[in-house]
Amino acid sequence: MMDVILxxxxxxxxxxxxxxxxxxxxxxxxxxxxxxKNQSLMVYKISNKWAKAxxxxxxxxxxxxxxxxxxxxxxxxxxxxxxxxxxxxxxxYAIPKNFKPLGKSEFxxxxxxxxxxxSVAIMVDRSSPYRRARSLKLLKRQLLRGISVNLxxxxxxxxxxxxxxxxxxxxxxxxxxxxxxxxPYIITGTQQVLHCTSWFRLKxxxxxxxxxxxxxxxxxxxxxxKALKEKAFSQIQKALIEEGNW
Numbered sequence: 001m002m003d004v005i006l007x008x009x010x011x012x013x014x015x016x017x018x019x020x021x022x023x024x025x026x027x028x029x030x031x032x033x034x035x036x037k038n039q040s041l042m043v044y045k046i047s048n049k050w051a052k053a054x055x056x057x058x059x060x061x062x063x064x065x066x067x068x069x070x071x072x073x074x075x076x077x078x079x080x081x082x083x084x085x086x087x088x089x090x091x092x093y094a095i096p097k098n099f100k101p102l103g104k105s106e107f108x109x110x111x112x113x114x115x116x117x118x119s120v121a122i123m124v125d126r127s128s129p130y131r132r133a134r135s136l137k138l139l140k141r142q143l144l145r146g147i148s149v150n151l152x153x154x155x156x157x158x159x160x161x162x163x164x165x166x167x168x169x170x171x172x173x174x175x176x177x178x179x180x181x182x183x184p185y186i187i188t189g190t191q192q193v194l195h196c197t198s199w200f201r202l203k204x205x206x207x208x209x210x211x212x213x214x215x216x217x218x219x220x221x222x223x224x225x226k227a228l229k230e231k232a233f234s235q236i237q238k239a240l241i242e243e244g245n246w
Contacts, residue, residue, distance in 0.1 A: 024050050028119050044098040051092035059204035062093050069211040074146045076183040082152035084190035094209040099148035136170045143178045157196040163240040172225040175217045182215040188245040
């Protein structure tokens with residue numbers, strides 16, 4: 001019954017998404033053709049405005065908590081939990097500095113949107129260790145340029161009954177190799193807004209992004225990525241349990 005009631009809303013969302021994607025496609029194409037200076041920053045600003053406009057038009061409210069915890073470092077490795085497709089939009093809404101996310105290569109195959117997505121994200125192909133390592137190398141290059149990155153260290157959607165899936169090592173090895181601060185956060189409410197089992201189950205609601213205290217890699221140098229990973233995992237898991245809406 002609820003799906004029938006929400007059907008017109010979802011058609012509206014699809015139309016808005018397609019139209020806004022075409023607009024963003026045109027803007028990013030213009031930036032890439034005519035402006036080489038600060039290209040990455042301009043693409044980020046377009047993506048940030050796009051995410052905020054879509055959330056408003058889709059009647060999804062995004063609350064950002066504990067902004068004071070966001071590191072003052074120019075570049076940081078943002079990491080958080082992952083439960084829904086809409087997590088990526090929430091991240092572009094909430095991260096207040098230029099960054100590049102690590103994105104699934106499958107999204108790059110979608111007409112028009114895929115080109116936009118590849119312009120915004122560093123694509124990861126998980127079909128081989130070599131290709132995964134290459135993606136992390138590209139992210140590391142962004143950090144060395146002073147551009148932040150965002151990863152979901154669980155690697156995929158968490159569809160289980162625990163707050164988190166085990167973390168992969170990549171983000172934490174990269175933090176040590178570049179001496180870049182880890183900026184953890186939690187996202188809650190996204191699975192209620194858009195369940196990860198379907199693209200077409202979106203509904204109005206509220207999403208919350210809560211920033212946690214940053215973690216300096218200095219205490220874990222030269223190569224204690226395992227301890228750094230365990231600290232980040234524990235911090236995010238504790239915050240999710242306290243929030244109670246994961």
